[in-house]
Amino acid sequence: MNEQRRRDGRLPLTIIGGFLGAGKSTWLRHQLHEERFGTVHLIVNEAAETPVDNLLLGKAEQVEVLAGGCACCEGREALIAALRNICGNQDALDSRRIDRILLETSGLADPGAIALALSEDPILARRLAVDGVIVLVDALHGAQQLAGEELSRRQVEAAERIVITKSRGIPPGQVARLTRTLRLINPAVAVEGAELGVPLELPADLDAQPYELPEIAARAEPIKPYRLSIAEGGGWASLSVWLSALLAARGNDIVRVKGVVTSPDGRLLLQSVRRVVQAPEILPEPEGADRGPAPQDDIIVLIGRGMDEKLLARSWERFVLG
Ligand SMILES: [Zn+2]
Known part of the structure; x- marks a missing residue:
């Protein structure tokens, strides 16, 4: 290469x-x-x-x-x-x-x-x-x-x-x-x-059977990104609780969550795949133009299908206030 x-x-x-x-x-x-x-x-x-x-x-x-x-x-x-x-x-x-x-x-x-x-x-x-x-x-x-x-x-x-x-x-x-x-x-x-x-190295198993690949029915809804502002929130602690509950309820529809959350410890990179929220990674301070545009802090992106940005925002608000 x-x-x-x-x-x-x-x-x-x-x-x-x-x-x-x-x-x-x-x-x-x-x-x-x-x-x-x-x-x-x-x-x-x-x-x-x-x-x-x-x-x-x-x-x-x-x-x-x-x-x-x-x-x-x-x-x-x-x-x-x-x-x-x-x-x-x-x-x-x-x-x-x-x-x-x-x-x-x-x-x-x-x-x-x-x-x-x-x-x-x-x-x-x-x-x-x-x-x-x-x-x-x-x-x-x-x-x-x-x-x-x-x-x-x-x-x-x-x-x-x-x-x-x-x-x-x-x-x-x-x-x-x-x-x-x-x-x-x-x-x-x-x-x-x-x-x-x-x-x-991958395990060699010549006898392994491939998984079945069923016909995939055409889906009405494509997977797409949904944005949620969490600026008015309780930081990482409340976000992780709210997100875990959301993923437990809607994990089949939410494929991926990403975002940058500000916290007293610095900026945390949030990521999930399916229902698994990964431990947050502390990001270095942005170093300059070569790294591309800085992301917006406290906006998280949920990628999946069948969601509604307004309903997500309302659910988050209710959680933070309540
Ligand atoms: Zn495309």
Whole structure:
């Protein structure tokens, strides 16, 4: 992956995909730290208007955040404009040369649709070459996502390389079945494991049976981001209680929660995947323009289906006041 520019002069672009909560930012942070991709321009796409994922990323030459629309659908034009801009800047004599563009997609994106859109753009087709689609699959939730979410299957179909994340502590037979299922969907794909970005050998079990992949009924409601302001609240303590209750009641509809919560200890990064609220991570103070825009504090983003921002706000208010 670390080869220099292609002989035809086109700039390589690698797409990193995977379902909500698969651990894309964590994995990528480690690869950047190890300089696996050379000198990169990193684009982080978030479907929500409140960017959070860029905070997790350390070492990239340049980080650019495209927030407020998924790059495979409503944010497609913004992505194309950003990529044309990068290509144009590379022509300037005094520009910092990059080896590669990395695109971290939102968990709602179909990487295949992005690759297609780029190949259909007359300017980008001459300037960029998509040289890899890496899709991350969470060992704990992956099978359930493949069974129930059309999008999760499309992501796997589009992948050239799949990284199974968070498999530590999961029974090996279960990981082997997931691996078999991934190969059933995409027989040509290379599958590897990683824990917090560090390669981890996957259990070999040739007898493992793939999970069944039932027909997925068309769903009326797409997964989308919902915003909630928690500025008028009781901080982390009340938020975690309220959120746990919400996830217990609506966990099937809420796939992911992210946000930055201010507290006396500093700014806390809040994340949940399905019903699991992760221990908050204390964020360093923002260091400058290179890290992309600072997120809005005390706004949390819930990604899921069938919710209502007003009802969420009312529920939170009632909890804090009551
Ligand atoms: Zn999309």
